[in-house]
Amino acid sequence: MIMKVGFLHSLIRPEEKLLIKEFESRPGVELAMIDDRKLSFNLGKDHFAYDVVIERSINHSRALHALRLFECAGVKCVNTSKVATICGDKILTSIALEEHKVPQPEVRIAFTEDSTIQAIEEMGYPVVLKPAVGSWGRLLSKVNDRDAAETILEHKVTLGSYHHSIFYAQKYIDKKGRDIRSFVVGDECIAAIYRSAEHWITNTAQGGKATNCPLTNELKDISLRAARAVGGGVVAIDVFETDQGLQVNEVNYTMEFRNSIATTGVNIPNLIVDYVLKAAKE
Amino acid sequence: MAECPVCGGTVNLGDDTVEGELIPCAECGSELEVTAVNPLVLAEAPKEEEDWGQ
Numbered sequence: 001m002i003m004k005v006g007f008l009h010s011l012i013r014p015e016e017k018l019l020i021k022e023f024e025s026r027p028g029v030e031l032a033m034i035d036d037r038k039l040s041f042n043l044g045k046d047h048f049a050y051d052v053v054i055e056r057s058i059n060h061s062r063a064l065h066a067l068r069l070f071e072c073a074g075v076k077c078v079n080t081s082k083v084a085t086i087c088g089d090k091i092l093t094s095i096a097l098e099e100h101k102v103p104q105p106e107v108r109i110a111f112t113e114d115s116t117i118q119a120i121e122e123m124g125y126p127v128v129l130k131p132a133v134g135s136w137g138r139l140l141s142k143v144n145d146r147d148a149a150e151t152i153l154e155h156k157v158t159l160g161s162y163h164h165s166i167f168y169a170q171k172y173i174d175k176k177g178r179d180i181r182s183f184v185v186g187d188e189c190i191a192a193i194y195r196s197a198e199h200w201i202t203n204t205a206q207g208g209k210a211t212n213c214p215l216t217n218e219l220k221d222i223s224l225r226a227a228r229a230v231g232g233g234v235v236a237i238d239v240f241e242t243d244q245g246l247q248v249n250e251v252n253y254t255m256e257f258r259n260s261i262a263t264t265g266v267n268i269p270n271l272i273v274d275y276v277l278k279a280a281k282e
Numbered sequence: 283m284a285e286c287p288v289c290g291g292t293v294n295l296g297d298d299t300v301e302g303e304l305i306p307c308a309e310c311g312s313e314l315e316v317t318a319v320n321p322l323v324l325a326e327a328p329k330e331e332e333d334w335g336q
Contacts, residue, residue, distance in 0.1 A: 011315060011327065012303040020300065035302060060333040088333075135335035205335060256335070 001028065003280055006050035006075070008034045008066055010058045014258040018269040019056065026273065036062045046073040052280035053077045054272075056254060060088045060133060063254060078276045079233035079253045086230045087253035090168050091132050093230065100229035102222065103247045105240065106171040113153040116167040120149055126172040129156075131164055135252075136205035139164075142172060173240045173247070178202060180213050180239040180246075182220075183255060184227040185271045186278075189220040191264035192239075210259040222246045234272050284322040288312040295322060 005023055009016055023031045032050065036057050046069075053070050055077060057063035067081035079087075086092045097104045108119035108127075120127050120143065129141040129152060143149045156164040179202050182192035192215055195208035202208040213219070223237045226248045236255035240247045257268045284293050291309030295316070299305075303316045304327055313327040 009302060012300055017298075017300065017303065021298070033301075058334050059331060133333060135333075138332075 002030050003028055003051050003277065004030045004032060004049055005276065005280070006032050006034050006048065006053035006070075007056065008036060008039075008053055008063070008070075009056045010036050010062065013058070013256070015256055015269075016056050018258075018261075019054070019272060022269040022273045026277065029277065036066055039066065041066075041069045041073075043069070043072070048073055048075050050075050052276055054276050055079060055084070058254075060084070060135070060254075064088055076280060076282075078279050079235070080231060083231040083233050083235070083253050087235065087251045089132050090130055090250065091166070093251055094168075096229045097226060097248055097251075100225060102225045102229050103245060105173050105242075105247050105249065108169045110167050110169075111165070113150070113157060116153055116169065117146070117149055119167075120169050121146070123169065123171055125149075127169045128172050129153075130168045130170060132166055132168050133163060137201040137203035140201055142200055143169075170249075172200075173242055173249075175200070175202065175240060178241075179249065180219065180241065181260070182213070182215075182223040182237045182239060183257065183260065183266075183268060184223050184235050184237060185268075185275045186232070186234075187224070188271075189215060189223040190271050191215070191260060191266040191268065192219060192223070193260050193263050204256075204259050210263045212264050218246055222248060226251055234275060284324050286310060286312065286314065287324055287326060288314075293324060 023029055053075050055063050064084045067077045067084050070077050071081055086096050094107045108123055110116040110119045126144045131139050141152045178194045178196040180192055183190050192213040193210045194213045195202040197208040226237045227235050230251050236252040238249040240249050261268055286293050286307040289310035293307055301319050305314045314324045315327040317323045317325045
């Protein structure tokens, strides 16, 4: 029996190409490419022939809504729209982590410049101001003092969209030059990398260098707990090493892994495809 | 092979190239998108948007 897999995408990055090759190598799998730039939905009247859709869009907003629309049409999706909703918003992610008692840095959320300044000063400098929605380390601001806080908040309110006027402030963690990105597929933490940089932002998209990170029991445990907190599936967890133990920074639902296959020796696309095909049968 | 739409240089592409793929031009460094594979057509890739990436 043929299994039809819908592959939701926009631009094809190295990750998507590796996944396409992996799907195409599997017997009995028919891959249908779904370019989100050419996609439209006829709400309530759509009938899709996919057994499962894997989401690999580069745009969070398109991914989120396309997933929900596919689900509305009865299509199983990896990841689910629930996972995309939570992971795509740092505030919702922090709430999910808190509700599942997963350790994370101290976080304050406020809605005006004055209340944010007050919240930051209660927490103590330095802090990191982050857009609730955003990736690749864009628009992260390390705020060392009140002068910087006032300036950045004024700029956000004046120049940004309303999204930038919901303020997410995280206590700055001295990462000592590195953090960890772990990869979870279903019920297994499959691999992890250190991301090292002299800059306080260690994202590989910002030049952070990837090296293998051993999977300790503590790392596997916090990674799986974070994955479950956001709804499970295929996710990448950003983890800080602190004096109080590991803490979860963010959870990513369309994970990038191009720098992590050779580094870890783990065939990440192979394991993702296994998971997607298994999910389609459940 | 295809022509870079930015600098006119030659871009070498593998047999497994797919539509939508991001390709860097080795000559000018521009990021290009494969908009068709038969025949090969390249365009300048869309600019990074606020909600891109993970």
